[in-house]
Amino acid sequence: MKILFATPECAPYVKTGGLGDVSAALPAMLAQLGHDVHLLMPAYRGMKVSGEIGDGVDLPPYSHWPAAQLVPVKIANGVTLLLLACPALYQRPGGPYVDASGRDYLDNAMRFGLLSRVAAQLGTVHSxxxxxxxxxxxxxxxxxxxxxxxxxQSRMIAPHEPTAAGILTIHNLAFQGVFPMGEADALGIPHPWRGMEGVEFWGDLSMLKAGIQFADAITTVSPTYAREIQTAEHGVGFDGILRARASRLRGILNGIDRKLWDPSQDALLPQRFSRKELEGKAQCKAVLQQRVGLAADKAAPLFAVVSRLTAQKGIDIVLDALPALVKAGGQLVVLGQGVPELQAALAEAARKHPRQVAVTLGFDEGLAHLIEAGADAFLMPSRFEPCGLNQMYSQAYGTPPIVAPVGGLLDSVTDATADPAHGSGFVMKSCDAAGLGDALARALAAWKQPQQWRRIQSNGMARDFGWEDSALQYIDVYRAAALLANGGTASELTAT
Structure with missing residues (x-):
């Protein structure tokens, strides 16, 4: 099967969140399974790409669209990287979506409209x-x-010409790509599709809604999140649209790169360890405590957060629960950046409890790996979490996660209180300080029982969160979507 994976970001070239990781891992696994995979993304300023670079293909200007070029690069994982080069749109000093001051680029509609248009062209006879x-x-x-x-639109204009099936994956419904409806002319959106049954969202144009309305298949990054986004609580205004398209919606849990996140092979760790030989984990804890300035106390339970520091991630909930954690003799290490008020509150907590609370603002890949390896437990009290990856990393590293009962967290963590034989972490009963406090108390009680804690660690480390099963599910969706694009039924898409 010839698969075009279109994305605004891909690790290690450009990454702002989980989409960057998925864009690196899923296409590589699809290629490993024998499919012909091309990955399309913009050629941003400062990107460093290694591989066999082919001849560029000129894309002439058309209507409101500027001239551009497609540059194919054969990269080591078997995927062909297609860089969409358009210096006027992508060669800028800021990030992929925002300028150097953190503000959205004013022409994001055109920047990502061009990416979408070229992606669609690659699925037609005019490729x-x-x-x-x-x-x-x-x-x-x-x-x-x-x-x-x-x-x-291509199918409508030329119904007898073969056209690729269109699949949309929603990684986070909260980001909806909303622009003034006046952009519709430059983007070439037909007038009949500018209403409520098309791209219109509260009078504006939503690119995400366009994808939901016109995709042959829709996926999201966990089965629970696929159900949640069809409710008013988690639908962010799109729940009705998604319920109407439910027959084409499927939740597929993301995977992780087990070569990159394997404590027995991780070159970023001071001491490697495995499920059968856990001794090295204690050394990682000692090194972590020393590096971030915590007391060198192997008997103190060390909790960790690696996250964007936002309310969505429940950082305020962590702050509310922190006094009880400190009183119980626990330690907390935090790595991340985000809302200034939350950063300041965490920094103040570290000032008050310098030997029990350590906060590093920013991101450090090596420290992130050390935290996963050296911490005793990992905190993810997110108010919503489409999938989440850190709870999977944590289980792989023998660091039982404490998670909120939402999205992919529910799909990937088995509560050790409810299921002692198979438990791999602790699931909060509610997304608030009381829920986190209860889960922390249960975790601390288990921590004091070494045999019980070791079983929880072992259960998590035995789980396989690799990409192969998820990739096979995506292939099923691709095949079903191809049938749908040719007048078939959606029955194969609805399993979650």
Whole structure:
């Protein structure tokens, strides 16, 4: 199968969150399974790419669209990287979505409209790549949300020409790509599709809604999140649209790169360890305590947070529960950045309890790995979490996670209180300080029973969160979507 994976970011080139990790791992696994995978993303300023660079393909200007170029690069994982080069749109000093001061680029509609348009072209007989046309175009989040609309438009204009199926994955429904409806002319959106049954969202244009409305199949990153986003509580205004499209919606849990996140092979650790030989984990804890300035106390339970420091991630809940954690003799290490008020509150807690609370603002890949390895337990009290990856990393590193009862956290952590034989972490009963306090108390009680704690660690380390099973599920979705694009039924898509 010829698969085009269209994304605004991909690790290690450009990454702002989980989408960057998924864009690196899923296409590589699809290629490993024998499929012909091309990954399309913008050529941002400062990107460093290694591989066999092919001849660029010119994309002439058309209507409101500027001239651009497609540059193919054969990279080591078997995927062909397609860099969309358009210096006027992508060669900028800021990030992929925001300028150097953190403000959204004013022309983001055109920047990601072009990415979507080129993605759709690669799925038609007018593909700019000679001899290669996608069977499916896999769009990701709002920046590629217009690709399914453009594919549907191609089908409408030339119904007898083969056109790829359009798949949209929602990684986080909260980011909806909303722009003034006036952008619709430049983006080439047909007038009949500018209403409520098309791209219109409270009078504006939503690129994410376009993807939801016109995709042949919709996926999201965990089965529980697929159900949650169809409710008013978690639907962010899109729940009705998603309920209407429920027959084409499926939740597939993300995986992790087990080569990168394996404590027995992790070159970033001072001492490696495994499920059968856990001794090295104690050394990682000692090194972590020393590095961040915590008391060198192996008997103190060390809790960890590696996260964006926002209310969505429940950082305020952690702060509310912190006095009880400190009183119980626990330690807390935090790595991340985010809302200034939460950063300041965490820094103040570290000032008050310098030997029990350590906070590092920013991101450090080596420290993140050391925290996963050296901490005793990991905190993720998110108010919503489409999938989450750190709870999977934590289990792989023998660091039982304490998680909120939402999204992918519920799908990937088995509560040790409810299921002592198979438990791999602790699930909060509610997304608030009381829920976290209760889960912390249960975790501390288990921590004081070494045999019980070791079983929880072992259960988590035995789980396989690799990408192969998820990739096979995506292939099923691709095949079903191809049938849908040719007049079939959606029955194969609804299993969650």
């Amino acid at each position: 700019p790549l000679r001899g290669w046309t996608a069977d499916v175009v896999h769009a990701n989040d709002w920046p590629t949300g217009l690709a399914p609309l453009y594919l549907a």
